[in-house]
Amino acid sequence: MSMQLQMESAQMSDYQTITVEPVTPRIGAMISGVNLSGDLGNQQFQEIHDALMRHEVIFFRDQHMTLDQHKAFGALFGQLDVHPGSPGPEGHPEILVIHADENSNHVAGDSWHSDVSCIAEPPIGSILHLNTIPEGGGGDTLFASAGAAYDALSDTLKAFLEPLTAIHAGEQVYRGRYKHQGIDDSGKTYPESEHPVVRTHPVSGRKSLYVNETFTTRIPQLAQKESDAILKLLCDHIKLPQFQVRFKWQKNSVAFWDNRSVQHHAMWDYFPEVRSGYRVTVKGDKPA
Numbered sequence: 001m002s003m004q005l006q007m008e009s010a011q012m013s014d015y016q017t018i019t020v021e022p023v024t025p026r027i028g029a030m031i032s033g034v035n036l037s038g039d040l041g042n043q044q045f046q047e048i049h050d051a052l053m054r055h056e057v058i059f060f061r062d063q064h065m066t067l068d069q070h071k072a073f074g075a076l077f078g079q080l081d082v083h084p085g086s087p088g089p090e091g092h093p094e095i096l097v098i099h100a101d102e103n104s105n106h107v108a109g110d111s112w113h114s115d116v117s118c119i120a121e122p123p124i125g126s127i128l129h130l131n132t133i134p135e136g137g138g139g140d141t142l143f144a145s146a147g148a149a150y151d152a153l154s155d156t157l158k159a160f161l162e163p164l165t166a167i168h169a170g171e172q173v174y175r176g177r178y179k180h181q182g183i184d185d186s187g188k189t190y191p192e193s194e195h196p197v198v199r200t201h202p203v204s205g206r207k208s209l210y211v212n213e214t215f216t217t218r219i220p221q222l223a224q225k226e227s228d229a230i231l232k233l234l235c236d237h238i239k240l241p242q243f244q245v246r247f248k249w250q251k252n253s254v255a256f257w258d259n260r261s262v263q264h265h266a267m268w269d270y271f272p273e274v275r276s277g278y279r280v281t282v283k284g285d286k287p288a
Helices: 042-055 067-075 144-153 155-161 224-238
Strands: 019-022 029-032 055-058 098-099 125-132 140-143 166-171 192-195 197-198 208-211 216-218 242-245 253-258 262-266 275-282
Touching: 019 042, 029 042, 042 253, 055 242, 067 125, 067 275, 098 253, 140 144, 144 208, 144 224, 155 253, 166 242, 208 224, 216 224, 253 262
Parallel strands: 029 055
Antiparallel strands: 019 029, 055 253, 098 275, 125 253, 125 275, 140 242, 140 262, 166 192, 166 216, 197 208
């Protein structure tokens, strides 16, 4: 049996090889009883997949992974993606370095977003492993269920949004962002894509809002003022606390989120301390 994630079924199992403890009723679960750096059996892999489908973001503690082991775990769920703006460490193009210290003028994820939604086929999921956390605390990550946010809308608004699409652009996000790494992007064109405002999860069939304040620039079917108003309404709605879970990082923790139905925001409340780790993303398909 292939270890590649097959997205045709979301049948949930009774967990026999892992322990799953929900963090909130709507989103998030803590997973224990598994070593992500080791060889996962088919059943353990399936149970991790099922937990992700059920809880949308799952958390692990005390995971010691090399970059190769990190990539190997991610590759169980599909082909790994390469970030369009930031190069990975030498020999590891699939790895995105997540690092902030006293010299940082911005941090990755310091606004609500779905990862790299500007590309035509955004990642299905992201796996972040932090090996250095701020000594004084802080640096939590907030995750919001865009499915729960959609469910809470009125039927009238749902019907209005159903036929709409939105433009997701990378230009305003990435241009000049990696200058401190010696990257000259003056000749680079960053991706822009059009996605449905309401997307349907290919596994669960659940609908969710698919707009975010970082990448989404406009709804082409509306006048600019109308588009701005609707996007603000939806982005503010997704950020309501009843749709969220807040994860407090510890050294060698891992967060794995479903990028199709979850948005996240990394708090930058620890300057000038260090927060550092690595992320991989799993290639996805075109939202529908």
